[in-house]
Amino acid sequence: MTTKTKGLIIREQVVGESDRIVTVLTRDMGVLRAFARRAKNPKDSKSAGTQLLCYSALTVYRGRDKYIISDARPEEVFFELRRDVAALALAQYFCEAAYLMIPAETDSETPLRIILNSLHFLAKGTRPQKQLKALTELRLLSTLGYLPDLVACADCAAYEHDPMYFLPENGLLRCGDCAGEEDVRRGVRLSPGALTAMRHIVYSDFEKLYAFSLPEPALSELAEASERYALQILHTLPKTLEFYRSFAE
Ligand SMILES: [Zn+2]
Numbered sequence: 001m002t003t004k005t006k007g008l009i010i011r012e013q014v015v016g017e018s019d020r021i022v023t024v025l026t027r028d029m030g031v032l033r034a035f036a037r038r039a040k041n042p043k044d045s046k047s048a049g050t051q052l053l054c055y056s057a058l059t060v061y062r063g064r065d066k067y068i069i070s071d072a073r074p075e076e077v078f079f080e081l082r083r084d085v086a087a088l089a090l091a092q093y094f095c096e097a098a099y100l101m102i103p104a105e106t107d108s109e110t111p112l113r114i115i116l117n118s119l120h121f122l123a124k125g126t127r128p129q130k131q132l133k134a135l136t137e138l139r140l141l142s143t144l145g146y147l148p149d150l151v152a153c154a155d156c157a158a159y160e161h162d163p164m165y166f167l168p169e170n171g172l173l174r175c176g177d178c179a180g181e182e183d184v185r186r187g188v189r190l191s192p193g194a195l196t197a198m199r200h201i202v203y204s205d206f207e208k209l210y211a212f213s214l215p216e217p218a219l220s221e222l223a224e225a226s227e228r229y230a231l232q233i234l235h236t237l238p239k240t241l242e243f244y245r246s247f248a249e
Helices: 079-083 085-101 109-124 129-143 181-186 192-203 218-234 239-245
Strands: 002-015 019-026 031-036 055-062 067-076 164-167 172-175 188-190
Touching (some): 002 085, 002 109, 109 129, 188 192
Antiparallel strands (some): 055 067, 164 188
């Protein structure tokens, strides 16, 4: 039985001379690993639509022990990403983060929507990369069951305090009065602007998610808090993140 779906290619491996095994973040079948015969051959009709970072309309069927892509038509290739090596590296990190965070064969429409929107803004270059990176990490994790508690200080329930400390190890806040030495050492110090942005990313409606701006140095605080939270949950330093760091300003 064949199924039609749409998805973003988040991982691409070449097998043999010309075949490809891809991992696809699909709209309705979760993360799917599938085989595309002869797709590495540029003349094959599946070639363009099974490349990394391509969003494609796919025809998939279940073979004896794996999924097989019988047709792939590119719908969005995010061409502009190829002009900026840092943007491309960050896009690859988004793909690896999705690969590591999203369970197989579940409903993944929301995570896909986040990644596609982030790639769109990344390709256009209209938002700072640091902001898109923090937004993508934090919102993805929040969507996937790792919602940090950013409502108030975990001890005294203060909503605002300058500074607040975000504790990546448990996703909690502690205000400057309640924070112990250990919290100050291991937490991320947040100015009021950085905390407001973090709350926006985690709690806002999707329609408003990308509509904020944050100046330095608060943007760097936000970036540190979300990256450390992501690494805490991933338990690993993704290679693509290491690679992106070598280009990022
Ligand atoms: Zn407190």
